Amino acid sequence: MASLLEQLNSQVNLGHIVLADRQFSLGKLQKRALEIRQQFPHFAKQSIAISYTELIDFVTALMAFDGWCQAIYLCPPNVSPKNILPANIDELVLWPIAEPTSGLNPNPDLASRLQHNASDTNQQLEQATNWYLATSGTTGEPKWCAHTFLSLTSSTKYSEKLLGLRWALLYQAFRFAGLQVVLQALLSGADLVDVTAGEPLAQVKLLQDKHVSAMSGTPSLWRQLLMTNKLAKVPLRHITLGGEIADQAILNQLSKMFPQAKIRHIYASTEAGVGFVVADGQAGFPRAWLNSTELAVSLKISAQEHLLIKSKHQFKQTSVAEYDAQGYMDTQDRVQIKDQRVLFLGRATGVINVGGNKVYPEKVEQVLLQVDEIKQARVYAKKNPVMGALVVAEVVLSAEIETMQFTEIKKQVLKTCKNQLQRFEIPTKIHIVKDIANNPSGKLNRTSN
Known part of the structure; x- marks a missing residue:
């Protein structure tokens, strides 16, 4: 498959990158990408670390270096690459251009030697560039997962209808x-609006002002935006959920608010790439998809009731994940089969141990969110000397609900929990809070207080 730049060069219709105060045509960024190749021919076939600065520079760098460099490492902003990149990298180019950094360029004459060995600036790699994405954020040592342009765009859609869309970028690119949204917008000829900064009210205003019509976000991000009570004014026609469990409550809420929109939830991960897309408006996915040969991936359930996935587009197995003898990756997502549907219960790595019983916070949150007055919920563990841990919850109520009314709401919560949860799964305490924080990837932060 052609590189990102070659793909865009072959397109008749190209979109724009839209910021709060200005916008850039993709054609202009393509020209800049070609200038970078001509200005730095010695980067060809080298490994390069791109430190994120802003969306315009990031997209330009992707176009310049895919199909030109041997490998691309996508680094978080404001983090020194020398602190997070694998120790076995001997020769690495930093982008944006920086002064030589100790530990990254151990050979002081690296640049001059690369320049000496550089060939024609129009040369292209015979094999696809390896893209490396980190599984963790800006703290700790990230674990890198390899992809190719093909594996990253395996679910990208192309159609005349998609040309008129204006995508919002809510994730870090x-x-x-975030990269999935960026590539979908670029390759389909749609506009891309950067909405990653600001509080929910400011984000919704930007969505309105820029006439965004397509958006992808975690269920937690969608709930934050819904709580502004202004999201309905955004002309959305294409809605995607991913990164967390898309429960029936959030799917129903979005469907009711945007009856004309196409709503999908995507199962994907940095390790496995894009798994599958569900578009029938129901939580989970059909049981018939297990062991199906018609999907782009193969799915099955392990003896531990974990979802296992095998993608034909994955570049190579990663040390981050576990695989079985047939090459299926253990997603660490616990599932159950109910009424011919495979439903997600939660992450095996995030389970709360209550006296030897396993509690999945995501499952409890889904039950709490069935109460109409609760707009957001977070369940986490609180250490206990007897039980090991207890289940505690925080909830955000509808704006029109007063705290004094929570006594009645709590009765409804308790009734709902008793009907659907076992005793050890029911929260021992429920706290009312004004808001619930998400982590940098847009997912709910369940770190204990």
């Missing part, structure tokens, strides 16, 4: 979910 250097993360897998």
Whole structure:
């Protein structure tokens, strides 16, 4: 498959990158990408670390270096690459251009040697560039997962209808979910609006002002925007959920608010790439998809009731994940089969141990969110000397609900929990809070207080 730049060069219709105060045509960024190749021919076939600065520079760098460099490492902003990149990298180019950094360029004459060995600036790699994405954020040592342009765009859609869309970017672009939005917009000829900064009210206003019609976000991000009570004014025609469990409550809410929109939820991860897309308006996915040969991936359930996935587009197995003898990756997502549907219960790595019983916070949150007055919920563990841990919840109520009314709401919560949860799964305490924070990837932060 052609590189990103070659793909865009072959297109008749190209979109724009739209910021709050200005916009750039993709054609202009393509020209700049070609200038970078001509200005730095010695980067060809080298490994390069792109430190995120802003969306315009990031997209330009992707176009310049895919199909030109041997490998691309996508690094978080404001983090020194020398602190996060694998130790076995001996020769690495930093972008944006920086002074030589100790530990990254151990050979002081690296640049001059590369320049000496550089060939024709129009040369292209015979094999696809390896894209490396980190699984963690800006703290700790990230674990890198390899992809190719093909694996990253395996679910990208092309059609005349998509040309008129204006996508919003809510995720950080250097993360897998954000990169998916960026590539979908670029390759389909749609506009891309950067909405990653600001509080929910400011984000919704920008969505309105820029006439955004397509948006992808985690269920937690969608709930934050819905709580502004202004999202309905955004002319959305294409809605995607991913990164967390898309429960029936959030799917129903979005469907009711945007009856004309196409709503999909995507199962994907940095390790496995894009798994599958569900578009029938129901939580989970059909049981018939297990062991199906018609999907782009193969799915099955392990003895531990974990979802296993095998993608034909994955570049190579990663040390981050576990695989079985047939090459299926253990997603660490616990599932159950109910009424011919495979439903997600939660992450095996995030389970709360209550006296030897396993509690999945995501499952409890889904039950709490069935109460109409609760707009957002977070369930986490609180250490206990007897039980090991207890289940505690925080909830955000509808704006029109007063705290004094929570006594009655709590009765409804308790009734709902008793009907659907076992005793050890029911929260021992429920706190009312004004808001619930998400982590940098847009997912709910369940770190204990």
